[in-house]
Amino acid sequence: MEILRKRADFLAAARARRQAMPGFVLQARPRRADETTDADIRVGYTCSKKVGNAVARNRAKRRLREIARLVLPHSGLAGWDYVLIGRRDETATRPFETLRSDLEAAIGRIHRPRS
């Protein structure tokens, strides 16, 4: 699993599929065949100033990083980029197990074909 670092990757993910949950927003995008990379799954995190001050942003980002580490290796699909966006107060205070199952559910909805 690799961390997203380029601004262009974040912008591309934002234009693709998105799923809003109480504690975060999940964006996901299947990579094109010509995008060469070693990793199968890539993930990025966004906590803007809307989340709060620096302490609040850091805490939100760490919790998002932790649920991504626990969930994505077995639930995420290879060849996809995921971006997790923090929300004010909710990302930091929602019970951890709930936050984790939210991510499982969000990934399920992203990959279910739309009817």
Added chain:
RNA sequence: GCGGAUGGCUGGAUGGCCGCGUGCCCGGAGACGGGUUCGAGGAAAGUCCGGACUCCAAAAAGUGACGGCGCCGGGUAACGCCCGGCCAGUGCAAGCUGAGGGACAGCGCCACAGAGAACAGACCGCCUCGCAUCCGCGGGGUAAGGGUGAAACGGUGAGGUAAGAGCUCACCGCGCCGGUGGCAACAUCGGUGGCACGGCAAGCCCCGCCGGGAGCAAGGCCAAAUAGGGAUCGCGCGGGGGCAACCCCAGGGGCCACUUUUCCCCGAGCAGGUCCGGGUUGGCUGCUGGAGCCUGCGGGCAACCGCAGGCCGAGAUGAAUGGUCAUCGAAGGGCGCAAGCCUGGAACAGAAUCCGGCUUACAGGCCAUCCGCAGAU
């Protein structure tokens, strides 16, 4: 004991499981794996001052402009910071507060009120003279009293006078001269002048001191990419020596402006400024051992300094320093006579080149010194 002042420290704890970043060691050709070490703050914050460092090639002197600072002495690499002192204001006191140089260099301003606001002035009043039966009117003297104001051309008392006035005297204040103490700011004592000299310099200004600009996205190296391209502006085409590199004289340019000096650069294809077009917007370095921290001794009232010994305490870059669970848990809130029980759950806040400060934010806890009041002795 109650109330208060100043300075300092601390600002959740322990453990399990799972993770992240750096350095080192081991294995491996390498990718990587394993072990181990360290891993946010007193403000890391605001980016307000002062520096180190880097680039503008380097530096010195004078004048001017602009900006900053401003009682005195000391500390410091430096400061607008700190320490000690002075003066003024304030508080019973410990203490606290102060943009705290100059108002005989010049200019300007002093609202409202008030008669009058800066080489004074006379509304009420007081005294006196004249007129008038009376109410009062007019001339002169005066500035003690009243009134206005932030401020009214010294204050209090006595003498003096028609009433008064530094008109005279005593004390206080003020100015000038001198002595003494202090490095100094200043304090204090004596003499002298009858008062002449209002305030504002966070108004202009004067005086003294300080200051070149930009900032780690500084700067350096590597890789990749391509058209290392084009237009325009200003400047220089000189003389001599030497085979040549180069040197000398003259000319032009060189970090606010001008002048001067050292020094550097330039000369018919080079360097600089501006504009148009194209590419990269990656990696390494700078990057953490320093005006460093701790202990002891010595100097100093102190800030701080010196010496000796010991220690190594983050270095990320979509940015590590954590996530979660358990146990324990301060203040606060509720119940209770009480023991205690229930609730509650940790303030402000997250390094980004590094130091010295200032300012701002901060639940609560602890320590030291001092002051006032009450009580005891």
